[in-house]
Amino acid sequence: xxxxxxxxxxxxxxxxxxxxxxxxxxxxxxxxxxxxxxxxxxxxxxxxxxxxxxxxxxxxxxxxxxxxxxxxxxxxxxxxxxxxxxxxxxxxxxxxxxxxxxxxxxxxxxxxxxxxxxxxxxxxxxxxxxxxxxxxxxxxxxxxxxxxxxxxxxxxxxxxxxxxxxxxxxxxxxxxxxxxxxxxxxxxxxxxxxxxxxxxxxxxxxxxxxxxxxxxxxxxxxxxxxxxxxxxxxxxxxxxxxxxxxxxxxxxxxxxxxxxxxxxxxxxxxxxxxxxxxxxxxxxxxxx
Numbered sequence: 001x002x003x004x005x006x007x008x009x010x011x012x013x014x015x016x017x018x019x020x021x022x023x024x025x026x027x028x029x030x031x032x033x034x035x036x037x038x039x040x041x042x043x044x045x046x047x048x049x050x051x052x053x054x055x056x057x058x059x060x061x062x063x064x065x066x067x068x069x070x071x072x073x074x075x076x077x078x079x080x081x082x083x084x085x086x087x088x089x090x091x092x093x094x095x096x097x098x099x100x101x102x103x104x105x106x107x108x109x110x111x112x113x114x115x116x117x118x119x120x121x122x123x124x125x126x127x128x129x130x131x132x133x134x135x136x137x138x139x140x141x142x143x144x145x146x147x148x149x150x151x152x153x154x155x156x157x158x159x160x161x162x163x164x165x166x167x168x169x170x171x172x173x174x175x176x177x178x179x180x181x182x183x184x185x186x187x188x189x190x191x192x193x194x195x196x197x198x199x200x201x202x203x204x205x206x207x208x209x210x211x212x213x214x215x216x217x218x219x220x221x222x223x224x225x226x227x228x229x230x231x232x233x234x235x236x237x238x239x240x241x242x243x244x245x246x247x248x249x250x251x252x253x254x255x256x257x258x259x260x261x262x263x264x265x266x267x268x269x270x271x272x273x274x275x276x277x278x279x280x281x282x283x284x285x286x287x288x
Contacts, residue, residue: 001062001076001153001184002027003048008057010043010208018043019054019208030180031213032199033188034280040208041188042082045156048186049079061154078152082159082188084143088132092123092142095131099146117145120175122168137163144172148179155185161194173198192277202276204283211283216276223274223282228265231255245285247278 003026010018019040035041046052050070059066066073096114118127121141140163161169189195203213232240233255247259261282
């Protein structure tokens, strides 16, 4: 499938906008969507999910304009919003059956599908307990299961790993990786490592605009030659941060090992291979 987003904007007032002249093409596979708070990630996802309409521009799925005909994508869509809500008095089986009815999913295969999904998100043992007794991470896993109920071809996950422990994040990545060959998957996360371990392509946004989109290797290449390490004293570090974008620091016996980004490295700086996190910080935070 092919999702084609062309020159969309979302204006709230004359001077306030969520997206501005945004274009992006997404095909089968996993697109990792990165950006700071307020970048417009959730606004974009709500438009693709037909919850919100763009002020300008078009969104098409396989040539069908889903702004004018939202029902076309809804039959193929699985969506987990950032503010996903549940009915606390229902158990997981009851809730998923309810969502299935809302989506028009039924038939003899529904029960085994719900069983498989609950097993996939590791909720079988708790499936008969009221969802109100679940932890935040467990509720998030119910949300992941409901997004997959209708065997979707377009999957949208807005911060899906919030509240999940490392083991459950790994389980989620494996589950989505198995689906991605025949689906368009859009995954937004603040956890760069989640994107790094799963995404076929990465798009980085800031202030409602697209900064870059491409394979992980091509995005990382934007930061190559700009990442360095240096040993600093505690006294040096404060003033150093004012001049450079510091990625992280590690305290050692002989000083503070400082990883930073710069177009003009300090004398004695040691070059370091760039990562996806480096590229993300370089594009969104550095004063280039």
